[in-house]
Amino acid sequence: MNDTSSRSPRLPLRELLLFAAVAVVVVGVFAVMGGAYATRMLVETACYAILALGLTVQWGYGGQFNAGVMGFVALGGFAATFVSIPVNTAFWASDLPLRLGSVLLAGLAVIALVVAVSRLDRLGVPSWLRTLLAVVVGLVGYLVVISWMRSVAGDIQSRVDFVGGLGLSPLLGWIVGGALAGGMGYFIGRICLGLRSDYLVIATLGIAEIIKAFLKNADWLTRGTATISPLPWPVPEPGDVGFLTARALYLSLTAVMIAVIFFLLHRAYHAPWGRMIRAIRDNETAAAAMGKSITRRHMEIFVFGCILMGIGGAALTSFTGIFDPQGYQPLNHTFLVLVMVILGGPGNNLGTLFGAVLVYIVWIMSGPLALALMQLVTGLGGDWFGWQPGNLDSRALQARVFVIGLLIVTVLRFAPRGLIPEKVARHD
CATH class of the missing domain: 1.10.287 (Helix Hairpins)
Incomplete structure (x- = not known):
């Protein structure tokens, strides 16, 4: 006789505790740094969460390692800029x-x-x-x-000076950014997805640098290093309703986008299409023997992930209010997103959202915390030993990389599948 109690859904205690801990940290940031600062941090976190969801689709669902997230973020940012800035x-x-x-x-x-x-x-x-x-x-x-x-x-x-923009809605620019990134993903996929996975890593890494170099040097199109600002928002701007209200509205918009994306990904993951994608990820040979089109499914996964990266990059660029091709860095826009997915759990959408929130809070707050600690230590050292170190601000920013590296090493050691790992359904 089967034990029906073992099949009853369990309370997700692990997930509740982790998200409760993150919520306490967010409340602490609000209390210490103020509402305007904390809201800005949450908006940027939401944009990075969209990027992380795009990467977990590619890597977690399909096993495709994309080392060029930065390039698709830049394409999304350019599209949002070109569509929304005034006509020349x-x-x-x-x-x-x-x-x-x-x-x-x-x-x-x-x-x-x-x-x-x-x-x-x-x-x-x-x-x-x-x-x-x-x-x-x-x-x-x-x-x-x-x-x-x-x-x-x-x-x-x-x-x-340069060609200018189209003067249209920033939301349309976000859609165009997703389409442009998806088109570039299709171009890369047509060349590389039929080859071994390491070729995809090389191709995405190289294409990302090519995209950045083009945007940086195409002064007639992007103004290059001169940058373009300010960029309009799809919600009332701070000059109209104040910083806190404007950022809260922007956060609400990005939260709705994440909810829609999460719902669609959840449905796709548990649909026959999602099971087929995971079957291809786990054993391509067996999936091909069952008549599945491996290259076609790989293309679908890769393009869809690139679309999400383009949308996230567009939303992030619009929020910062400036398009600077030099501002897109592999550390910030590829490695950081990769850490979010690894820490949260590849293939688990909820884990990816948790990883995005946790990693970005650590990334943002480790600088001020490291600076405060350095000032305390150097103050005591100056009183006791006559220390007079300089350039503490720069050293505090460098400490962020150390903290993120320590975090990812710790997680890989004690939770190699992420803090909220993918749950593989078992059928009798």
Whole structure:
């Protein structure tokens, strides 16, 4: 006779205790740092939570390691900026849009021509000759188009500074950011998802740096190192309703987004599609033997994760109010998100949210706490031994990396599957 009591749902005591502890920490931050500071921290935490959910879809669901989260965050930030900032009337009143459009059409024509040449083998052309012709056509076309592009870009910078934006809603920019990141993910996936997983790591890492370099040097499009600010918010801004109210409204918007994303991911995880994805993750050979399309499912997972990263990057950039290509760093926008997923539990959406909140609070508060501790120690050392150390602010910021590293090592040692690990359903 089966023991039915063993099948009754248990109280999630572990999860309740962990989230209660985080809630106590958040209340402490509110009490010590003030409401405006704590609310800003929570908004940024919510944006990082969206990024972490995107990574847990790729890594936790599909076993795909994405080392280029920063690139998709930057794409989302650029899309939010381009869509929402005011229109540059000087640019559109000149002949520059027509010239720029002509160059872009020429670039598309070169790409189409290269693709056509690469398929000449269907007409009986030897493969070596097809490859040679494709390389020659691509190289010549690139040199011609890039020379035209430099001329147009130089004129844009000298005459109107940069192209400006579209002056539309920031929320539309967030959607475009997700679509742009998803499109880039599709491009990477078409090349790399059919190969071994280590090629995906190399490709995403390289593409992220290429995206950052392009945005940094395309002064005609992004103003490069000159940055673009201020960026409009999708909610009333601090100048209209005050810092605390505006940030609370922004937090409410991001919380609704997280709730919707969490609900959709939860449904997908427990649906047949989710079980199929996890089966592919755990044993590709067995899944392929059952007739599952491995590459297609990998593509779906990777693109969907990139879309979430683009949306999160767009929301984060809009909140900070400035688009600075140099501000996207692998430490902040790739490694930190990876730590959130590892600490919370890959493949567990609730664990990912917990990891995002905990890691970002530790990341933000470890600097002020380290500075206070250093000031206390150096004060005592100055009284007793005559110490006079300098540059404490910089050292306190560096302490954040040490604290995060110590945290992740501790978790990997005592909870290698995360603090809230993935629960694999067992069926008799």
